Every structure is written in C-alpha cells, then in structure tokens.
Amino acid sequence: MLGRLNHVAIAVPDLAAASAQYRTILGAEVNEPQVLPEHGVTVVFINLPNTKIELLEPLDEASPITAFLAMNPSGGMHHLCYEVEDILAARDRLKAEGARVLGDGEPKIGAHNKPVLFLHPKDFNGTLIELEQV
Numbered sequence: 001m002l003g004r005l006n007h008v009a010i011a012v013p014d015l016a017a018a019s020a021q022y023r024t025i026l027g028a029e030v031n032e033p034q035v036l037p038e039h040g041v042t043v044v045f046i047n048l049p050n051t052k053i054e055l056l057e058p059l060d061e062a063s064p065i066t067a068f069l070a071m072n073p074s075g076g077m078h079h080l081c082y083e084v085e086d087i088l089a090a091r092d093r094l095k096a097e098g099a100r101v102l103g104d105g106e107p108k109i110g111a112h113n114k115p116v117l118f119l120h121p122k123d124f125n126g127t128l129i130e131l132e133q134v
C-alpha cells in the first residue's frame with residue numbers, strides 16, 4: 001500500500017530562521033513559505049534529491065502543532081508522509097485494522113494540492129503518519 005517517502009516534517013519555532021539555516025548553512029534548495037489556514041500552519045518545503053523536508057510553523061494557538069512545540073520548544077521531527085495511490089482504500093484498510101484516522105476521517109487537500117490524511121502517533125510506534133494520494 002505504501003509508496004515513496006514524500007516528506008519528513010519538522011516543527012520549528014522560527015520558520016524564517018530555520019529556512020535560512022537550511023539555505024545558507026546546509027546548502028539546500030529552499031522553497032517560498034506557503035500559508036495554509038485550513039491546516040493551521042505555514043510551511044516551507046526543502047527539496048532533497050530523494051525526498052523533501054517540510055518545515056512547519058503554527059499559524060496560531062489552535063494549530064495542531066502548537067502543543068507539540070510547547071513540548072519541544074526548540075523544534076522536533078513531527079511526522080512522516082508516505083505516498084499512496086488510493087487514499088480512501090488506504091483509509092478503509094487502516095480503519096479495519098483498528099488504526100485511528102485523525103479529524104473527521106475525510107481527506108483534506110494538503111500542501112501539494114493532493115488529498116491527505118493523518119494517523120494517530122500512538123498507533124504507529126509514536127510516529128505521526130501523513131498519507132498523501134499521488
């Protein structure tokens with residue numbers, strides 16, 4: 001069911017500083033920020049040869065990453081995003097296996113304009129998983 005690793009997401013307290021660090025110190029190709037109110041975050045994607053890094057900054061207190069940053073004030077690895085060909089088939093299979101699909105269980109449109117879903121970290125070895133239909 002799982003395809004490629006689409007991105008590794010890192011929650012950061014200062015998106016501009018983290019972007020500059022990747023661009024100037026690590027020498028990476030860093031995209032422009034995208035504000036995504038439906039997800040409560042601003043994101044910056046960093047293109048690597050084999051995958052992407054997604055830097056995440058909360059838009060406000062209601063953001064899904066606010067509590068995570070409170071627990072990890074200097075930032076931390078937040079989720080892994082795997083590609084799937086059919087997100088509804090993947091969701092139904094995971095639910096049948098007892099995994100918790102977050103939110104209302106319906107895909108949202110993610111940063112790449114494709115449907116995404118999240119799976120509870122406690123059901124996957126302490127790792128928050130995002131699925132993206134490609």
Ligand SMILES: CC[C@@H](C(=O)O)C(=O)SCCNC(=O)CCNC(=O)[C@H](O)C(C)(C)COP(=O)(O)OP(=O)(O)OC[C@H]1O[C@@H](n2cnc3c(N)ncnc32)[C@H](O)[C@@H]1OP(=O)(O)O
Pocket residue numbers: 009036039041043054056064065067068077078079081102103109110111112116118120121122126127128130
């Ligand atoms: C930009 C769009 C999109 C894309 O296209 O790429 C994105 O990536 S959006 C990214 C942000 N959106 C999301 O993360 C949506 C899904 N997340 C959630 O629904 C919540 O963040 C959460 C995973 C349910 C956590 O909710 P929260 O209220 O912050 O915490 P809880 O108290 O409910 O946490 C329960 C438990 O889980 C631990 N936890 C929380 N976050 C993580 C994490 N990222 N990785 C691992 N573990 C996590 C938390 O510490 C709690 O553990 P205990 O203290 O042991 O109970």
Ligand SMILES: [Co+2]
Pocket residue numbers: 007009054079081130
């Ligand atoms: Co993501």
